[in-house]
Amino acid sequence: xxxxxxxxxxxxxxxxxxxxxxxxxxxxxxxxxxxxxxxxxxxxxxxxxxxxxxxxxxxxxxxxxxxxxxxxxxxxxxxxxxxxxxxxxxxxxxxxxxxxxxxxxxxxxxxxxxxxxxxxxxxxxxxxxxxxxxxxxxxxxxxxxxxxxxxxxxxxxxxxxxxxxxxxxxxxxxxxxxxxxxxxxxxxxxxxxxxxxxxxxxxxxxxxxxxxxxxxxxxxxxxxxxxxxxxxxxxxxxxxxxxxxxxxxxxxxxxxxxxxxxxxxxxxxxxxxxxxxxxxxxxxxxxxxxxxxxxxxxxxxxxxxxxxxxxxxxxxxxxxxxxxxxxxxxxxxxxxxxxxxxxxxxxxxxxxxxxxxxxxxxxxxxxxxxxxxxxxxxxxxxxxxxxxxxxxxxxxxxxxxxxxxxxxxxxxxxxxxxxxxxxxxxxxxxxxxxxxxxxxxxxxxxxxxxxxxxxxxxxxxxxxxxxxxxxxxxxxxxxxxxxxxxxxxxxxxxxxxxxxxxxxxxxxxxxxxxxxxxxxxxxxxxxxxxxxxxxxxxxxxxxxxxxxxxxxxxxxxxxxxxxxxxxxxxxxxxxxxxxxxxxxxxxxxxxxxxxxx
Amino acid sequence: xxxxxxxxxxxxxxxxxxxxxxxxxxxxxxxxxxxxxxxxxxxxxxxxxxxxxxxxxxxxxxxxxxxxxxxxxxxxxxxxxxxxxxxxxxxxxxxxxxxxxxxxxxxxxxxxxxxxxxxxxxxxxxxxxxxxxxxxxxxxxxxxx
Numbered sequence: 001x002x003x004x005x006x007x008x009x010x011x012x013x014x015x016x017x018x019x020x021x022x023x024x025x026x027x028x029x030x031x032x033x034x035x036x037x038x039x040x041x042x043x044x045x046x047x048x049x050x051x052x053x054x055x056x057x058x059x060x061x062x063x064x065x066x067x068x069x070x071x072x073x074x075x076x077x078x079x080x081x082x083x084x085x086x087x088x089x090x091x092x093x094x095x096x097x098x099x100x101x102x103x104x105x106x107x108x109x110x111x112x113x114x115x116x117x118x119x120x121x122x123x124x125x126x127x128x129x130x131x132x133x134x135x136x137x138x139x140x141x142x143x144x145x146x147x148x149x150x151x152x153x154x155x156x157x158x159x160x161x162x163x164x165x166x167x168x169x170x171x172x173x174x175x176x177x178x179x180x181x182x183x184x185x186x187x188x189x190x191x192x193x194x195x196x197x198x199x200x201x202x203x204x205x206x207x208x209x210x211x212x213x214x215x216x217x218x219x220x221x222x223x224x225x226x227x228x229x230x231x232x233x234x235x236x237x238x239x240x241x242x243x244x245x246x247x248x249x250x251x252x253x254x255x256x257x258x259x260x261x262x263x264x265x266x267x268x269x270x271x272x273x274x275x276x277x278x279x280x281x282x283x284x285x286x287x288x289x290x291x292x293x294x295x296x297x298x299x300x301x302x303x304x305x306x307x308x309x310x311x312x313x314x315x316x317x318x319x320x321x322x323x324x325x326x327x328x329x330x331x332x333x334x335x336x337x338x339x340x341x342x343x344x345x346x347x348x349x350x351x352x353x354x355x356x357x358x359x360x361x362x363x364x365x366x367x368x369x370x371x372x373x374x375x376x377x378x379x380x381x382x383x384x385x386x387x388x389x390x391x392x393x394x395x396x397x398x399x400x401x402x403x404x405x406x407x408x409x410x411x412x413x414x415x416x417x418x419x420x421x422x423x424x425x426x427x428x429x430x431x432x433x434x435x436x437x438x439x440x441x442x443x444x445x446x447x448x449x450x451x452x453x454x455x456x457x458x459x460x461x462x463x464x465x466x467x468x469x470x471x472x473x474x475x476x477x478x479x480x481x482x483x484x485x486x487x488x489x490x491x492x493x494x495x496x497x498x499x500x501x502x503x504x505x506x507x508x509x510x511x512x513x514x515x516x517x518x519x520x521x522x523x524x525x526x527x528x529x530x531x532x533x534x535x536x537x538x539x540x541x542x543x544x545x546x547x548x549x550x551x552x553x554x555x556x557x558x559x560x561x562x563x564x565x566x567x568x569x570x571x572x573x574x575x576x577x578x579x580x581x582x583x584x585x586x587x588x589x590x591x592x593x594x595x596x597x
Numbered sequence: 598x599x600x601x602x603x604x605x606x607x608x609x610x611x612x613x614x615x616x617x618x619x620x621x622x623x624x625x626x627x628x629x630x631x632x633x634x635x636x637x638x639x640x641x642x643x644x645x646x647x648x649x650x651x652x653x654x655x656x657x658x659x660x661x662x663x664x665x666x667x668x669x670x671x672x673x674x675x676x677x678x679x680x681x682x683x684x685x686x687x688x689x690x691x692x693x694x695x696x697x698x699x700x701x702x703x704x705x706x707x708x709x710x711x712x713x714x715x716x717x718x719x720x721x722x723x724x725x726x727x728x729x730x731x732x733x734x735x736x737x738x739x740x741x742x
Contacts, residue, residue: 007727044727047690047707050735059733062701115736124649124685124695135620136627144617203653210651211683242652258613266616331739365686367736381735 004042006083009059013048013383014361016055020072021045024056027075032083041083048362048383050114054094064105067092114376116343117367118351119167119204119327123211128246131253134214140259142333143218143225147267152182152226159226159329161337163349168194168285168322169397169426170502171348171415174329177319181227181309184317189229191220192313192320194290195236195243198282199398200449202429204353205323207365209236209243212327213250217273219329221260224271227319232273235290237280247275282399282453285427286501287312287320289455300455301501322427324353344370348414352425358394358432359386368413375409378432389434393517397426399446399453400506402513403439422513424506438535439518440525444472446510454503461504464495468511477538480526489515534596537581541597544572544585548593555585555594644670644677644722645697651684658710659692665711666694669718677722687732696721705732 010016010025028043049057054068058078065088067078074092081087093102117123126133134140146155160175181189193216197205209216220232236244251273254260262270276294283289284299291313293299312318328350332340341349348370354377356364361383368377374394378384385391393403402423404411411417415425433442447469456462468491471484492508499505515522524530531539544555544564551569556562563579566572574585574594586594614620648654648663663679670677687693690707696717697703706717707730720726 003724004726009727009731009733011733042727044729044731046731046733047687048735049733064702116739117736118739120686121739123683124647125682127680128683129681132623132627135624138624140620141617141624144620148617207651207684207686240652242655256613258615265614265620335739361689362687363689365684365688367686 004040006041007061008041008043008078008083009046009061010043011047011049011055011057011059012045013052013055014388015048015052015379015384016057018388019056021056023072024058024070024075027072028058028079031075031079035079035084037079037083050362050381050383052380052384058092066094066103066105068094114368114372114381115366116351116369118331118340118343119208119215119324119353120211120365120367121331122215123207123365126212128211128213129249131214131250131257134212138330138334139214140218140330142330143221143259144265145333146222146225147265147269152228155222155226155333156182158333158337162332162340163337163344163347164325164328164332164340165348165415166322167324167328167352167427169400169424171425174321174325177309177321178223178226180307181229181317181319184310186316188231188314188316189227190313190316190318191223191227191229191232192287192290192294192308192318193220193232193234193236193326194285194287194320194322195234195240196278196280196285196290197237197240197323197427198280198285198453199400199427199429200446201357201431202355202398202427204355204365204428206240206243208323208327208353209240210246213243213247214254215327215330216247216323217250217254217260219326220273221264221271222329222333223319223321223326225269227317229319230270230272232271233276233294233313234273235276235278235284235294238277239280244275244277251275281455282449283455283501283503286503289501290320291318298455300457301503303500324428345412345414347416352413352428354428354430356382356430356432358430359389359434359437360384360432361386370414371412373410373412374404377413377430378409382432385432385434389436391432392435392437393433393439393442395423395431395433395442395446395510396429397424397506397509398429399449400424400502400509401426402509403433403442403517404513405517407517422516423509436533436535438531438533439514439521440472440475440531441535443510443514444469444476447472447507450503450507454507458498458500458504460495460498461500461507464491464499465504465507467491468495468508472511475522475525476531476536478525478529478536482526485515485522485526540581541576542574542579542581542583542585542594543597544574545593545595546571548591550591550593552590554588554590558584558588560584643699644675645699646670646677646679647682647695647697648679649683649685649687649691649693649695650681653688654684654691654693657691659694661711662692662694662709662714665714666718669715670722673718675718675722686736690730690732693732698722698725701725703734705734706730707732 032038056070058067058070156179164174165171278284281299284293286301289299289301308318344350351367353367393405408421451465454461474480495508556564563575650659667679692709693707695703695705716728
């Protein structure tokens, strides 16, 4: 049996494959076979290294040599020099662009690793159901340090210095929120963790709670210490059964260890956490609606002020933070605010977790320093667009956000840049779209969601969004007019200006941003009655080509609504009034005679 | 060594932690335990496997893979510790597992079903031979920062 001494890892990611990594793989195998080394050196393809810009990548193990921009012509040199003589091929090594030095061991490369995991530090590393593993990774050290070495004011000062902003989307400075809640006087205060993650395509909070529940518990206790609260509540949606189970286990373990409960670590500080289940209403992610839902009332928002930090749960001062915000806290305390503030951009410190979804190769959960560009996220970490299609847009911020296009690919991602680009950070969903997606339909999809989720309390949101979607529907049906486009824009502005809460104030964003960035698509739908990406069925027309049709009757036999007529061996015709645009005729035609106009 | 069977609502030795010093003591104890796992006296015998078990992993079959790993490693007399963990972030390649052979860097494998798990045991764990489906680690941890 073969006992390999060395492994050659060839990147099989889409980017590298497009630049001949498959040929490199084959050539390496052949070259080894020719030299009789096939039992000593193994060649294997791997997933994407996330360094597509410098692809194709070949990594040599065990010495961790990282070759970049390898071509099939380099194969013999790699074998002769590195494999046989043990000398690295210098010209293929990665060059550190700052020092212009060649990097020999990929462990020192750091640079190509565009992700940095702070909130996700333990996710996928520790057993979430074992508190000891969390403690072994500095768990509860930050709480201990706060309780025995720091005053609440000092901890708040650390939080303010770190520059951590709310990760739920709003981006409000966390330290400042804690300070305001601390300054509100009351006999009882509350710490609330907002785990009501509702954006379509976002799952970072669930993943943190499932992978590292103790980090949230520890941070909530620290927050409680700072604001003088003895009670914490996690508002979590009932659709997250595993997250709930792991949180429960974690809370019980923390109680057993005395890390929750009375007199924590002998400091005299009491703190305990309870869970509250949400029924999965999007609006309950809004903090006032969330609080009402916890009180047993309807999940409807109320006017701010008063802010929850002054009058929240049961009219007591309440500090509401999102799961990911909390997950950052212990690290900030342990490593100091300067460490954290050195990561990211001037106004957005630290990292952000994104859920990459849509037409992208490496769908997944990533954590990147603020200030990284969309291009890096999509084409490096995300491995580019599926099936080699063209990138069209990326939707950030969920139903409250907007679409960014290729114009924004090199914009550094942070709270403020995303807002000036017409979108927002949101909770971190990133849905990538390719050339086949119709932007009018996308706007309609998100609006559909908001209409469904609107609580109905204020009329701009309840009625206005309904009207918006009716206009969009009309446009998709090919019945839109230029006046409709004006109405869309005006109505959107009114809804933004007059809605009661964040849900309504941001709900027209998908419409406005697609109109801003893809106005020509709206025009195509309205003026030319065409859907450029072929998504709006009502605007498609199936026709049979006279030249190609041989009259085989296959289309007519398969048409579910008998819309096709024609004699055997004669030209067939589709009756447009009957056709439901199902596409069965195109599928069945062997002569490419059916086409879409 | 078999994976520890615990009542999941309770940690192994539960005693109340009364001070920060207590906590630090536990931390160093646990760290020795954890590093023992990684660098035992018989490095050739102890393999550590982490199975990503978030909702999405479980939905794509991680539980089956974990059970298979536990049973098969035992049957084939390979000393290993199989633990569950949270999401590793490679959603496109679920189920994912991380295999650490002592003395070697951890390797993450994606698209693991029981067939692939069998290959990983037979080829990688027993023989050091790589199998398809490796996902290169593409992030930096805070330890490195």
